[in-house]
Amino acid sequence: MSRSQFPRARQARTASTRKTLSQNFLADPAVARRLVASSGVGPDDLVVEVGPGDGAVTRPLLDRARRVVAYERDRHFVERLRSRLGHHERFRCHEADFRDVRPPREPFHVVANAPFGITTDIVRWCLDAGHLVSAALVTQLEFARKHTGDYGRWSRLAVTAWPEHRLELGMRIGRRLFRPVPAVDAAVIHVRRRQKPLLPEADLPDYRDLVELGFSGVGGSLWASLRRAVPARAASRACAEAGIARDQPVGLVPPDRWIALYEALTD
Template sequence: MPSAPRAARSSGVHFLATPAIAAQLVQSCAIGGDDLVLEIGAGQGALTGHLAATGARILAVERDDHFVRRLHNRFRDRPNLRIVHADAREISLPRRRFFVVANLPYALSTTLFRRLLSPHTALHRAAVIVEWGFAKRVCATVPRQLEQAWWASRFDLELVSRIGSRHFSPPPRVDSAHLVIRRKPFPRSAERALWTVLSAAYRQPAAPAHTLFDRRALRRAEIRPNEINADISPDRWARLARDLSPGRPWPALPKRLRP
């Protein structure tokens, strides 16, 4: 059996090896010719060719020198494709509306989600491959962690399908997931209120909602006043935050959430 590519051996990257899955991932992002698309970790180009064929403007980010050279040679005739030699954890994200299509390294999924789903991101939609367990956690109806609820209250996270390890080279020890992310129409003016509401609820998960918030406001958000905080979905907390937001001074977002 041939050895795994050096980037995979050194950083735990598992390259997508089934073209049909790559095509499905790109198609699920619904990219148009005028769109700006960020591909994170272009690697050997399994997704890059499918993305370039959409006619959209593609920024294919890759940090490994070897793969950058190969990508340049392979896609030199694609005028809508730019190879960006950089680390996706450090590059400046586009200020205009953009899409993301990527096979994310397992170890970097949380870090990259924090960047892409931050309050000031211009991300519109994404289709990504992540580790199966990670996908199950972030797509839970009621996430267990505050950060995951923060993501889910502002973005729709849909677990599309499970992807077996055999579709990657080298194959990982666990399965992966095809995940689609769509921005929700949540006003940025209410984000401080949302973070405050979620933080209060997640500090006291076993408490009834009425111990923290006004009963009438809870009912307007379709939350029963006696309902336990741990049973309330991010969507309903977001409705409450939108209702409470106007006309009140809310604490600033934590530094890690600021641009």
């Protein structure tokens, strides 16, 4: 291959890799700074960054955080970040799939322009991490709206996590602020661990079982699904105490009503 052909081949490889890894990088430094500012990260915080790419978010993170540990699957960007930012004693970049990484054993935050193709995996990883304080994740707009109740509906993921975490919709980011330009707009979803869970830890497995039962889809309403495990009179009483109508579709029941339903059933 001639030298004149090499840059074109390298560009093709990079574009192909980006597509495979769902990589869409923030092209506007101001948006990257707003993302970091919205995360609430401060000078005493450890931050885990997912898919740093060319470092658009990494740089403002280093201006704020005590330490930044980044995980990137694409060796090309790992080498570039190590070359450009490796002189920072507070920065480390590992070539690894974030989903295989063990969470830190100390309080930490996650900030990421998350690869769209593995967004659900990243959110679940964050929810399962015992020392997570918060996460600010750039996701597809529809994903962020779906899991924060912005459509007037609530997902099973959000309802299950609610006793320990708040899921909130953050700023929207137009698709043309990314390179390459994705097919849809994006938004930030904030995951914040509650200082005090809404239910005792010992009750959480039973609460999750209730959510699983409720979303089983039998009859369309939460009451109908609940009737599979609870007598009709008890189900009606608990739903009434929680402010849930008998014909209310399960997805339209807000998370706080689920908490009230669990408490009514376990009184």
